[in-house]
Amino acid sequence: MKKLTCIICPNGCVLDVGSADGGIKVSGNLCPKGEAYARAEVISPKRTISSSIRVIGGDSEIVSVRLDRAVPKDMIFPVMDAIRRAHASAPVHIGDVLIHDVAGTGADVIAIEDIS
């Protein structure tokens, strides 16, 4: 039996995860997303992150970015390395893909604001 805090929404359900009949059993979740989260967390935990990327020739030095989908937890720092090395040229528009398939994870790094 393992205790997890669901991070999907602000309810923050405390989930009990155990094995039963050769499968994974989840309790304590208020919604089905909690069960899916607990299963993923036991098999292959995933996270999204936000950061910023340097901008050349813009009215701000940086543009805020996020991943468009969650990546395996152990890929967070390789993803951060790629983000740190990257730069973008102004103008940047919200939703622009600034790094495609970052660190081979299949996730894109997208701009979350406009920089002119």
Place this chain on the structure above:
Amino acid sequence: MAEYKDAVIIGGGPAGLAAAIALDKLGVHDIVILEREKELGGILRQCIHDGFGLQRFGRSLSGPEYARIFIDEVIERGICFHTDTAVISLSPDRHVKAVSPSGLIEYDAGAVILAVGCKERSRGSIMIPGERPSGVFTAGSAQAYMNLYNRFPGHEAIILGSGDIGLIMARRLTLEGVHVKAVFEILDHPNGLERNIAQCLDDYGIPLFLNHTVTDIHGNSRLEGVTVCKVDDCLRPVKETAEFHSCDTLILSVGLRPDAALLDGAGIMIDPRTGGAVVDEHFMTSVPGIFTSGNGLHVHDLADFASLESEHLAVSAAGFLKDGLHNEMDVDVSCGNGVGHIVPQKIHSADGFSLSLRASSVMDDAVLRISQSGKDILRKKIRRVRPSEMLMVDIAGGLVSPDGNVEVEFI
């Protein structure tokens, strides 16, 4: 000469933007938003983490993307707004003075909507003694340095307080290569949401020490370290437990309070519990025609709740503009056992409304009782009660009578 506007909205964050859009939808078009920063969006501009909009939009957005939805709608609707414009005074007769790049501007407003947001408590407000080196930041200012201005606060950080912004910053600093040594919390429970403890601290192996606080700050020009003590049941530091921790950065995440700067001048009654205005179920302050919502009224957990609250406010403000003041009763709402603060603090009509409250302590399987003169209005069983999680309860119309206080308590 002051210009007349049906509504002047002070603040262009999620609360102000949502109020403006809702008023416009209700047919109140002669309105203006005044924002002191260079862009609309409020604090969301620097909240680059995701998790916004789950309630309203059913998806997880970053702060700037969430703000953008509202900003785009404001622009689409042609709602007037001025940025770089700071309101310097508000009078009880709804005269608004602001400084802007084009000089002093003045409005006479049919209704004023205060959507001014909140302020962080600082080193001064919690009175940490010691030297005064650089390297001591509130979590929000460290967040602004990093996310808006690309400036790093330091290399080795300690975080005091477990508020959500402090937790978010623990992760942000770690991702950018800053060594976050620990988070210390004076209370026996975390101040932030459980999910932020999990995804911002546990994920990165950052330890959280409850019942601990910083008692001294060391360093001449730059911070060199802090003294940390355990605290006893009365939150008094236990001297024998003092330990020195080296760091060049101390991040304070020790609470938020509504920005009350404009309230005094307008003669608006303040609730010492929330630090914001006393309002009725229509979000009207003690001064007729002046309304308030969002973090400037009481600090919310989620931007979604602040924007929804402002949409309720807009309905009341539009009603006031059309029909004037109609108070049918004057009932106080009082905080009983286990209740830290409550909004609204006054009830002036038999209309249904939503009650927002924060508990003062951690409780499991508690029963919330709302009563008037000993008679139950509502009882609700709540599985998990945390001071870090705002509770909202809907009260149907016609349940409150003109006689006696409404008492809210946990039993």
